[in-house]
Amino acid sequence: MSEEPRPKNGDYFTIGELAREFGITTRTIRFYEDQGLLAPLREGRKRLFRRRDRARLKLILRGKRLAFTLDEIKETFDLYDDSTRGEEAQLRYYLGVLAEKRNKLLSQRQDIDETLAELERSERQCLEILEQERRQKRTA
Amino acid sequence: MSEEPRPKNGDYFTIGELAREFGITTRTIRFYEDQGLLAPLREGRKRLFRRRDRARLKLILRGKRLAFTLDEIKETFDLYDDSTRGEEAQLRYYLGVLAEKRNKLLSQRQDIDETLAELERSERQCLEILEQERRQKRTA
DNA sequence: CCGGTAATTGACGTAAGCGTAAACCCGAAT
DNA sequence: ATTCGGGTTTACGCTTACGTCAATTACCGG
Known part of the structure; x- marks a missing residue:
């Protein structure tokens, strides 16, 4: 089976870890949260990304590669929800x-x-x- | 064989014909020309689109559906040229x-x-x- | 205690891809 | 003669998807 990346620091990914993993900026991730596409937990102000948050991010990026707008991607999430x-x-x-x-x-x-x-x-x-x-x- | 659309008015398509055929606005077509993606002939100020112009437009739209930017599409044209x-x-x-x-x-x-x-x-x-x-x- | 590294919010900037008037020309039909 | 349905340019506006400071806050190693 494939090595699923695990959160290094306990159970959660940091924003930086995800940014590096997917080759995007932290700004981008925050923007996605702002648009309602991500909803990581918080520890004070710090974002804590669970594996499901990471999975969502993956879906967002795949959607983008397929020329879906962020709104469309969000809709599919809402639909699934x-x-x-x-x-x-x-x-x-x-x-x-x-x-x-x-x-x-x-x-x-x-x-x-x-x-x-x-x-x-x-x-x-x-x-x-x-x-x-x-x-x-x-x-x- | 498939019925290839022929220019109604002589040998050329008008901008409106193409817009209707592809479900886009004339503004869009003019924009593509502005960006160097199309280069129709002119009769005075009026644009005259040949079948090859129409073919290009088709390629542009397909490229867009595949999430290419107009710049990328233009590059492939330049390459082919x-x-x-x-x-x-x-x-x-x-x-x-x-x-x-x-x-x-x-x-x-x-x-x-x-x-x-x-x-x-x-x-x-x-x-x-x-x-x-x-x-x-x-x-x- | 200090410097470095990573996180935060807030705000303004920007490129792409058109939309949307405004103001005009032109040929055909009423 | 005018109206109407096209076509034209010029130009400003708008949305999407972030980039880019700026000004903090917080932890970590030396």
């Missing part, structure tokens, strides 16, 4: 949102595949030209 | 950039797949709860 209480209408709405999200992701994956295909074509072209130049050099 | 002239060093550099791009896209696709997997888990959970409620109603 009260998804357990099972009001029928809520659940149906929830299912709809999930379907939308899936569709977006699927078409995004298509975008990626198309781009990858074009990329490989360029690569082949590129290699061909290099190959030609090499042959020219030999005959020269 | 002088990729045909085959200076060896240029080509090697070019290949490197392509490799980077591919890696980014691949890891992005992984992000997508992970997210899709989680999404399906939530969906199953959701359906389970609904199923339970339905059974409760019957016994009631």
Whole structure:
């Protein structure tokens, strides 16, 4: 199994530890908290990040890589948060949102595949030209 | 084969046609031109978009869906533009950039797949709860 | 006790990506 | 002749997502 990073200092991560681990600034993490995306514990004024806070941060960053806005990411969190209480209408709405999200992701994956295909074509072209130049050099 | 949209008015698209087709505003298109991403012909002051301009716009929008910045998108255009002239060093550099791009896209696709997997888990959970409620109603 | 390192809040700054008038031109239709 | 639906530039505004001081506070080792 993979080595899950453990909080060095007792049970909690510091803001600096997380910043270093994920290659972001502490400012960024505070900003996310400010926007309601993170809610670490406090010891006086100091933030104490649990493993679940770290997990959330990970999700935030993944969301960003997929071009979700912070607001959208927050919405999915909010959705997950009260998804357990099972009001029928809520659940149906929830299912709809999930379907939308899936569709977006699927078409995004298509975008990626198309781009990858074009990329490989360029690569082949590129290699061909290099190959030609090499042959020219030999005959020269 | 697919019906490639043809310019209605002779050989060129107007800015409005493209805006409608892609669901963006004319402002956006002008902005892209301002940033050097598009370079339509002119008839006096009026912009005339060729099919290749339209193709570029398509690429821009796809890039945006994949969380590329306009600058990054522009770079790839610039790259493609002088990729045909085959200076060896240029080509090697070019290949490197392509490799980077591919890696980014691949890891992005992984992000997508992970997210899709989680999404399906939530969906199953959701359906389970609904199923339970339905059974409760019957016994009631 | 002192200096260094890491944390805090608060505030202003900034780059990207457009939105939104304002003020104009121009050709076709009423 | 005017109105209407496009097109144009210029320019200021706004939101998102942080960067960047500044001015503290707190612990830690020497």
